[in-house]
Amino acid sequence: xxxxxxxxxxxxxxxxxxxxxxxxxxxxxxxxxxxxxxxxxxxxxxxxxxxxxxxxxxxxxxxxxxxxxxxxxxxxxxxxxxxxxxxxxxxxxxxxxxxxxxxxxxxxxxxxxxxxxxxxxxxxxxxxxxxxxxxxxxxxxxxxxxxxxxxxxxxxxxxxxxxxxxxxxxxxxxxxxxxxxxxxxxxxxxxxxxxxxxxxxxxxxxxxxxxxxxxxxxxxxxxxxxxxxxxxxxxxxxxxxxxxxxxxxxxxxxxxxxxxxxxxxxxxxxxxxxxxxxxxxxxxxxxxx
Numbered sequence: 001x002x003x004x005x006x007x008x009x010x011x012x013x014x015x016x017x018x019x020x021x022x023x024x025x026x027x028x029x030x031x032x033x034x035x036x037x038x039x040x041x042x043x044x045x046x047x048x049x050x051x052x053x054x055x056x057x058x059x060x061x062x063x064x065x066x067x068x069x070x071x072x073x074x075x076x077x078x079x080x081x082x083x084x085x086x087x088x089x090x091x092x093x094x095x096x097x098x099x100x101x102x103x104x105x106x107x108x109x110x111x112x113x114x115x116x117x118x119x120x121x122x123x124x125x126x127x128x129x130x131x132x133x134x135x136x137x138x139x140x141x142x143x144x145x146x147x148x149x150x151x152x153x154x155x156x157x158x159x160x161x162x163x164x165x166x167x168x169x170x171x172x173x174x175x176x177x178x179x180x181x182x183x184x185x186x187x188x189x190x191x192x193x194x195x196x197x198x199x200x201x202x203x204x205x206x207x208x209x210x211x212x213x214x215x216x217x218x219x220x221x222x223x224x225x226x227x228x229x230x231x232x233x234x235x236x237x238x239x240x241x242x243x244x245x246x247x248x249x250x251x252x253x254x255x256x257x258x259x260x261x262x263x264x265x266x267x268x269x270x271x272x273x274x275x276x277x278x279x280x281x282x283x284x285x286x287x288x289x
Contacts (some may be wrong), residue, residue: 004178004185005047007061010069015089016082017073019065023090026061029053031123033100034060034090036107037059040149040205041268045183046104048176049267053207057100057282059267062090064110066204068186078207079213080106084113100282104267105129105240106202106208113215115225124285126278128266129240132247133216137238140212143272152207154198156193159184162196171265179268217250226252228281230274232262240264250253255281 007024015021024043031052035046043061050059064083066072073082075146087110091097101122103111106128115122133139156162162184167171172180188196229246229251241264257267257277267274 004182011093013089013093016085017075019073020071021086022063022069024061026050026059028057028059030057032094032096033057033059036103036110038105040106040200042186044186045179046177047182049271049275051287052272056279060094067200071219072204077212081217083110084117085184087114088118097121101125102278103127106131122165124282126228126281128230129244129264131214133214134246135216135218139214141210146206146209150202153204154202155195157195159188159196171172171229174263174265176271179271198267220251225283228257229254230257232266233260
């Protein structure tokens with residue numbers, strides 16, 4: 001394993017449904033910024049992106065329920081409203097809100113969901129292909145994503161073996177090498193027999209994909225949160241990139257940033273350029289650094 005960034009400290013944050021979150025402090029100087037990961041990943045996977053932001057922000061990264069080092073909800077319910085509760089609990093724990101926020105996929109949707117619940121929690125957001133569903137589109141229940149998650153290999157002989165396996169084929173071979181190593185370092189735990197096992201179990205990842213309570217674009221009506229919505233290359237109907245474009249066109253306070261050179265893993269593919277774009281967006285907001 002290479003040079004993987006480590007948190008300066010990790011806070012235990014109580015959330016709903018007997019969840020205790022791990023909130024990682026990556027350091028930095030400036031206003032608080034929280035990073036919200038995609039389904040199946042963890043906060044520390046975005047450490048390579050955070051490196052480019054610590055000169056301007058005080059960086060935090062959350063492991064949502066059932067992901068990374070955070071425990072699963074007692075009820076087994078992975079509704080995204082629970083993720084929003086997780087984020088609001090973390091913002092309260094940081095104690096210096098409102099915060100800037102960067103979110104990827106489910107993490108981006110969670111930022112927007114949390115801002116609906118508490119409009120004072122987030123100062124401005126940068127979201128890469130957030131899963132915010134067009135009104136009338138059903139994206140709950142079993143899907144190719146959840147089926148694939150349940151088939152995912154959960155145990156490897158070592159973290160090095162996991163990195164080699166993931167890096168040899170799609171989709172994770174798209175990740176920047178540093179992001180892949182960070183994901184594996186913090187996305188597995190050691191087993192008693194000397195192997196390593198996914199911290200976010202295949203079943204928990206599948207249940208997160210299958211939740212029925214994904215927010216729809218119309219729920220943002222009345223929100224004034226400044227949001228830069230980034231989209232990678234489009235692939236098919238209602239792909240994450242298509243949804244991002246639809247969101248940016250439908251939400252009055254959104255600005256669209258296109259990245260046809262990137263796929264859905266954009267912040268993990270190009271952590272440096274995504275960090276720079278997010279910083280520029282935050283700098284444009286009134287009262288920023």
